[in-house]
Amino acid sequence: MRKWSMTNGSRPLPNFVVLNFLEQLCYGLLHAHACLIAHLDMKFDNALLDGSIPSSGDERLPLIKIGDWGLSRKLSSPFEHAANWKYSAHEAPELSQGVVGLSADMWSLGRMLYKLLKGGSFRPERNVDVSALDLSEM
Template sequence: MENYEEVKNIGDGNFAIVKLLRHKETKALFAVKYISRDQTIDERVEREIINHRSLHHPNIIQFKEVILTPTHIAIVMEYAANGDLFDYVCNQGKLSEDEARYFFQQLISGVSHCHDMEICHRDLKFENTLLDGRRIKICDFGYSKSRLLHSRPNSRIGTLSYIAPEIFSCKEYDGKLADVWSCGVILYIMLVGELPFGDQKDLKNPQKTVNQIMLAQYKIPNTIHISQDCRNLISRIFVANPVKRITMREIKSHAWFLKDLPKESTKGGQDVYYSSLQTIEEIMNILDEAKNLPETSSRDQLEDLAEALKKM
């Protein structure tokens, strides 16, 4: 890490901390996620690295590199300087329909790219939707799954208020359609300023929220004035049966979504590629080796592993 200097701590979680670092030579700022090099380095961490590094899109936080320290794996990423969408909407109260559509178009563009790469995010929410200026940047791929590399989703993953009904069944489900539901929750909150299912009072009674989600039971307050096209899109997203729910392709051709669509929202990622199975296996082997290295590992051992990761 001698190429970087710490600026400040910008986030703490159950399994990782995130710090803002500055590259000493270029002065560029990066967000660095530190994951303890112990039993927390599991399949989830492997999936996060493998899936995130394959995504190249203007509405997705760019993966830069992985660095090994004596105690942690450090994932270096693009830094979004303007916080997350949660703070933005909290400050605004709620957004106008035009502004909500502007952000929603970017969100869909980024999530659609993930799906084109056969990756479902599975934890889309305000806190994982960052802002760099006025540009949406999707982050945190810790719960993501690749249809090409991993088993079909079947676990109860995500944040309660954003979870699609089928996830509660504990059976296999389509992660892409579950992502569509979460995108709908984000859109609703931008427009209404409240959660569509449950509220802060219901946090102590999660079963009430679950029941509302299972029934797709929501309403748009009379005080919220939005167009019929917008109401139609929301009603087609909040459909309990995923087979009948609107698809990502259909969202992108919906009249409300297409209005004032920026040209950049129709662009895909650049230099996109699938990692070979051989490369993925090598990454997993390196991560296993990093997990098992003692904290007293020699500098040469760490540098060898770091160089191997950079060549992936």
């Protein structure tokens, strides 16, 4: 999906395309989360384009599948503590405290959505209280 989004440059995608992508990714994560599986590495490189699906009119949109489940974890509850988790800047803030959960995938999905809508990267500083962000400006 990264390659596909790069062909669009830094321009935001049309809303109907973004909503379609988001819907497909949410359904994929919904299935995994229902089984208490956290992907933990959601990013454009792991959203794979596979064929296409019909859209309104003559347009066809890419069919998206979630790939690279190498960092995924089967959880015993929606949140677990993991002492050896290696945190990186693109991951959910709770991972820096060793809390591994389904919400980490939602954080990553939100970052992807921001890039699709705005055409730029969402990069909060590490010491920013993300719960206080004004999401209406995104």
